[in-house]
Amino acid sequence: MSEEKPWLKLYPKEIPSELSYPEQTVQEYLVKAATEFPEKKAIHFMGKEFTYRFVYDSALKVASYLQGIGIGKGDRVAIMLPNTPQSVISYYGILFAGGVVVQTNPLYMERELEYQMKDSGAKAIIAMDILFPRVSKIMPQTDLQHIIVTAIKDFLPFPKNLIYPFIQKKQYGITVNVKHEGHHHLLTEILKRPTGEIKEYEFNFDEDLALLQYTGGTTGFPKGVMLTHRNLVSNAAMCNAWLYKTKRGEEVILGVLPFFHVYGMTTVIILTVMEANKMVLLPKFDAETTLKTIQKQRPTLFPGAPTIYIGLLNHPKINDYDLSSIDSCISGSSALPVEVQQKFEEVTGGKLVEGYGLTETSPVTHANFLWDEPRIKGSIGLPWPNTDAAIMSTETGEFLPPGEVGEICVKGPQVMKGYWNRPEDTAQTLKDGWLLTGDLGHMDEKGYFYVVDRKKDMIIAGGFNIYPREIEEVLYEHEAVQEVVAAGIPDPYRGETVKAYVVLKDGAKVTEEELNKYTRKHLAAYKVPRIYEFRAELPKTAVGKILRRKLVEEDMKKLEEESTEAVK
Template identity: 55%
Template sequence: MSEKVWLSTYPKEVSPSYEYPKQNLAQFLIETAQKYPKKKALYFLGTTMTYEELLIRTYQFANALKNIGIRKGDRVSIMLPNSPQAIISYYGSLMIGAIVVQTNPTYVERELEYQLNDSDAKIIIALDLLYKRVQRVIPQTNVKYQIFTSIKDYLPFPKNILYPLKVKKDGLSMDVTYSDTIYSFARLLKTTSSTPSMIELDPMKDLALLQYTGGTTGVSKGVMLTHYNLVANTLQTRAWCYKSEEAKEKYLAALPFFHVFGMTVLMNLSMKMAGELVLLPKFDIDMALKMIDKQKPTIFPGAPTMYISLINHPEVKKYDLSSVNICISGAAPLPGDVQETFEQLTGGRLTEGYGLTETSPVTHANTIWEKRKLGSIGIPFPDTEAKVVDPETGEDVDNGQIGELVIRGPQVMLGYWKKTEETSQAIRNGWFYTGDMATMDHDGFFYIIDRKKDLIIAGGFNIYPRDIEEVLFDHPNIIDAVVIGVPDEYRGETVKAFLVLKEGTMLGEEEIDSFCRERLASYKVPRIYEFRDSLPKTLIGKTLRRVLIEEEKENQRSNGNV
C-alpha cells in the first residue's frame, strides 16, 4: 500500500502534493477582502454582505473580544446557526489567537454543561432564543462572559419587524438581561474600532479549534485542530474541486458550520475562493429548493439525507436545480440510486467522500469529473496517506481484505483535549487509527465496511451492519434503515433492522426477509424488524445508532432480560 496506487487515478489537474502556507486560518478572509472588497460574501434570508463589510465587522468583533479580556489560547464557545454572526464570531476569535469551540445550538443543558466544562470555555456567543437555557447552565461552569445576538439583526425590512412577532407566536422569547458580563453582539460591533487585528501565532502548534466529536459512538471528545490542519484541508479540498473558479462560485450552506464538514467545505473554502455563501439557518427542504431555484448556487456539499429528501420531494420538478455543478456527500454512506437520481435532476456531479472530525475532516473522495466507483469513499486527498491494517497486529493486509483504516497527513489532529491515553491509542507512529473497518481495491479506491465498534458477532460470524443496510436501501419501498446487534441466547447476538418505509407503502416482514435472503448470506439476514416513522439522527443526517442500541438495552432491562 506504500506505493500509493491511487495516484494513477488522479486527474492531471490535481498534484499529489502541495505547499500549505503556515498562517492563521483567518488570513483567507483578509486576503479575499483585500482582493475582492465589493464581492458578495454572503446572502442571508434577503440580506447581502460584501467581503469588505464582513472583514470590518470581523475586526470589530476581534477588538471587542480583546476589550472584554479574551486572550490568545482562551476558549470561545460559539453556539449559533448558520448566520452572519457565526462567521464574524469564528474568524474574529481566530484573529486574536483564541480557540473556537463550536457548540451545537440544539444541545440540551446536560450536553452544553459538559462541553463548556470540558473545554473550560471563558466566553459563550449564543442566540437570544437560547438565553434561558444558557443561564441555567452557566453557574455550573467557569464561563465568565456571554454575548447574545438575534437573527433579526441581519434580516432586511420587513422581515426584521415580522420576526419578533413570529417568535412570540411560537411561544419563544428574545428577552435578554444585559449586565457587565452579558453583552449585546450588535452593540459591541457598533461601539468597537475596526482597526485590523491579527495576533502572531505558530500555525503548526497553536489550536484554531476544539471540535467535539459527535458522540455517536460514546462520550464526545474535544479534537485539537491547529490553524495548519484547517488551512491544509481547505486547500486540499480546493485542489479536488479544480474546475471551480475563484470569485464565481455560490455555496449553498445547508450543512451547519458548527459541524466540521460544513466549516471546512463551506465556510473556510468559500472564504478562500471568494465565493458567496447562501446561508440556511437550518436545513428545511422547502427552503433549500427555493434557495437553489432563486439564488442559483453552484456548489452544494451535504449529507445523504439532504439529497434523499430533495429527490423524494413531491414538487421537486417545479424548481430549477440546474445551477448545481458540484456536490460532495459525507457524514454517512451515499446510496448509489440517490447519486444517480440527483445527477439526473440537476445535471451536476454528486460524489461521495469521507472524513472524520479528527482529520479536519476530509481525507478521501471520489474524483468529481473522472473515474468514480459506486459504494466507494474514493481515493486519498493530496499529501494524504492511507492503508488498511490488521486491527490487532497493525500489519498491512492484502488488497480486498478487511482491516482498520489508518491515515496520515497534514490534516490529522494534534490529539484529544486533555485525553493523553485516548490520543496515544488513536495516533500510533504518526498514523491515525480511524476505528472504521475498510478495504482497498487494486486501483486504490477505499470502501468503508463499518465502524469497528458496530461489528455484530452472531454464532461466531462477523457481521457488518452496513452490508445489510445497503441491501435494505435497495428495496424500492424502504427510504431509511439501520441495523444493530441485539442479545440472543443461542447466537450471542442477532441482527435487528429498524426501517422507515416510503409514505403510503406497505411492506411485510416476510417480503423483506425473502428480499434479503436473495442478496445476503443467511447468517446476515435480520431476524427482527421494527418499523418506524423516522430514525434518530444528528443535524447533518448521521444516524445515531447508539441511541437505538441504548433503547434496545432499556427495553431488555424493562422486560427482565438483562
C-alpha cells in the same frame, strides 16, 4: 505498501499529488478576500446580502471587543449559533482576537452544554437570544465570564426583521430581552462601535489551535479534537485542489450543513472565504425551503449528508423545482447509498460523490473524483493530496495487502494534534503518525478504499462477522424504503441477531415478509435481518447521522424490562 500510493496513478493531471501550504492562519483568508473583492457578496441570508468588506470589518470589531473583555491568545470562545451571518463573523472575530473557536450545537440542553463548557474551559460564548436562559443557567458551574447575544432578526432584511420575532415567540414560546451591560453583551451594539486596536500575536501554524471541535458523542462522552491552523488550511487547500474546475470568486456554495459540524465548517466557512465565493446560508434543513433556495439562488456547490439528499429526493414536488445550477456535491458524515447517488445525479444533472473523513482529520481524507473516471460506486474514493492511507490488521497492527479487511488508518497534515486534555485517548488513536479511524475497510489494487463499517458497529452473529452497511445498501434499493439502519441486538443463541429499523416512503406499503423475501435474494442467509421494525422516523444527530447506538439501547432497555417482568 503505503509508500507506493497506487492511487496517485489515477489522479488527473489537474490534481497535484503534493501540495504546498501557505504559512498562514485561517483568518488570513478573510483578509485576502476582503482586500481583493471588498464589494463582492460574501453571504446571502434569507433575502439579505453582505459584502466581504462588511464581514471583515465586523469580524475585526468582534475581535477588538473580545480582547477588550479579556480574551487573549489561546483562550477558548464558544459559538452556539445556527448557520447565520453572525456565525461567520464570530468565527473569524475569535480567530482575529487570537482565540480558539469552540463550535457548540445550538440544540444542546443544559447538561450537554455544561459538559462542553467545563471541558473546553471557554471564557465567553456567542449565543442566539433564545438560548440565553439555557446558557445563563449553566454559567456559574463553568469558566464562562461573558455571554454575547444575537438574534436571527438582527441580520434579516426589512420587513422580515420586524415579523420574525413574532414567529419566534410562536415557535419557541419565549421572548428574550438582554441588556448590553455587565457580563451580558449584544452583538448589535458591538458592531455599532468603531474598531479598536487589535493586538497581534505570533502563531506557530503547526502547534497553535484554531478550533476545538467536539466529536458527536454517539459513543461515550464527546472529546474535544484539537485542530491547528495548519490542519484547517491544509484540508481547505486539498478540497480546493480536488474541485479544480471551480473558479475563484464565481461559485455559490449552499450552506445547509450545520457549522458546528466540522464538514460544514470547513467546506463553507473556510473554503468559501478562501476562494472569495458566496455562501447561501440556511439556519436549518427543511426540504421545501432548500429546494426553493436552490432554484432562486442557483448554488453550484452543495456539500451535504446523505439524509439531506434523501430528504430532497423524497419531497413530493422535487420535479417542480429547477436544480440544474448544482454542479458538484461531496457527501460526508455517513455512508452514501448508491441508489441515492444515482437518483440525485439524474434529478440535478450535477455530480454527487461520496467522501470520507473524521472530525480528527479536519475532516476529509478521501473522496471520489467529481469529473474524472473512474468513479467507483460504493467506494469512499482515493486519498487526497499529501494524504497517506492504509489498512491495518486489528490483531497484529501490520499493514494488510489489497482486498483484506482491517482498520483504515490515515496520515497527513490535516490529522489532529490530539484530544483536548486526554493524553491517553490521544495515544490510543495516534500511532507513529497514523490516525486509527475506528472504521473497518479494505483497499483494492488500484487504491480505492471501501468502508465496511465501524469496528463498534460490526455485528457478530453465530460466529459470522456482519457489516450493517452491506445490509443497508440492499434495503435502500427497495422501492418502498426511504431510510434504514441495521444493528445487532442480543440473541441467546447466536450472540447477536440482525435487526433492521425501516422508514418507508410516503404512501409506500411493504410487509416484513416481503422485505425478508427481498433481502434473501441479495444476501447470505446469516446476514438477513431476523427482525424488522417500521418507524415513522429514525433518531439522528443534528447533521443527520443516524444514531444506531440509540436504537440498540432502546431495544436493550425493553429486553431488560421484559426480563424483570418475567422474573416477577
